[in-house]
Amino acid sequence: MRLSNSHDDIAANIRTFESYLHGDDAEARQLAMQLLERGSYFVVAELNGAMRFYPSSFVGFRDNSAPKHIGQAGSGVRATTRALEQALHALPFASEKLNGLYQEYARSLGLTNPKAKPPYAKARRFWLTPGNSLQLDLTEFSNAANEHPDFPEGKAAARLHHRFDRRRKPTEAARHDYIQAHGHLFCQVCGFDFEKTYGRPGTDFIEFHHTVAPADLTESYQPKASEYAVVCANCHRMLERHRPWLALPDVKQVLG
Structure with a gap:
């Protein structure tokens, strides 16, 4: 698979990932939740003040999808890390604050006990995308809003x-x-x-x-x-x- 090499590539994958997290395709949602739970590297999109976390292993491949991701069996993690470093012009970094926000975000999606560190690394690492550098807006993900009229716990709950x-x-x-x-x-x-x-x-x-x-x-x-x-x-x-x-x-x- 080709690697993401621009903000547009990353943003397109984020839209796809959001559709999996909050859509009706149970298998795609399960894949997204597994990647979110097991990931070590995340692109953090700050959308209208809301912090959302996207696994590098998914957003690092251009035009990614659930079938494509399953087909390549999770390979290329190092390659996606390098690709995202170049596309975002930044190195990923560890942050206790972002890790805490990641855990809160994971809980809002239904992961009851997100671990303090990933399974295969000493700490999670993040790329923080300031402002609206990915040209995304929270209104694009209206189906993924964490508010629900009867559920303050969130739409996932x-x-x-x-x-x-x-x-x-x-x-x-x-x-x-x-x-x-x-x-x-x-x-x-x-x-x-x-x-x-x-x-x-x-x-x-x-x-x-x-x-x-x-x-x-x-x-x-x-x-x-x-x-x-x-x-x-x-x-x-x-x-x-x-x-x-x-x-x-x-x-x-x-x-x-």
């Missing part, structure tokens, strides 16, 4: 939480347990009964709210049926707005 809300095996087990205990489905917060209100279309209809706090979730977390609240759509939305996050025994108190 919201996406992960909603994925757990829809996990079929534990939610079906929660549905079964609730019917066994109560005879039929109704919102355990406000008592709304979809079948009683809507007739046949409402039979067996309900939503599930995963009650483990977003900050405690990881991609590999295995949810249990006992962690789900059985709720209507309105109460589900209100539960997601509640802070601190409610554990299952406290769910019914949310409207109190």
Whole structure:
């Protein structure tokens, strides 16, 4: 693969990397998260005051993509480092402050325990791109904004939480347990009964709210049926707005 040799090359790869971090392609996102977690060298883009970190092993190859990166099996780390040194006219440097910001950024994306140092080096090293030297703007990445109307923990946390809300095996087990205990489905917060209100279309209809706090979730977390609240759509939305996050025994108190 050809190496990046200009700010434009780096910026194009950053756009691609952002699309992987916050898009719907699960395999591409997994690759991006792995590179972010394991990387030793990062280009730091300061976008409207927000610090974002991009692995050199990805942004250092021109016109990079997930299939291309997988195809070249992560080779050329030294070559990308040299290419970025030339393109950015700077040497990468270690920084405790930037390393701390990297860890905060990684957590905002869903990495619960980013290490203080990379797996294969003594310290992470960074290229800091001051101002808007890459001609990027945070508005380009509106889908990647860390704000979410119901999730101050960030959009990544919201996406992960909603994925757990829809996990079929534990939610079906929660549905079964609730019917066994109560005879039929109704919102355990406000008592709304979809079948009683809507007739046949409402039979067996309900939503599930995963009650483990977003900050405690990881991609590999295995949810249990006992962690789900059985709720209507309105109460589900209100539960997601509640802070601190409610554990299952406290769910019914949310409207109190």
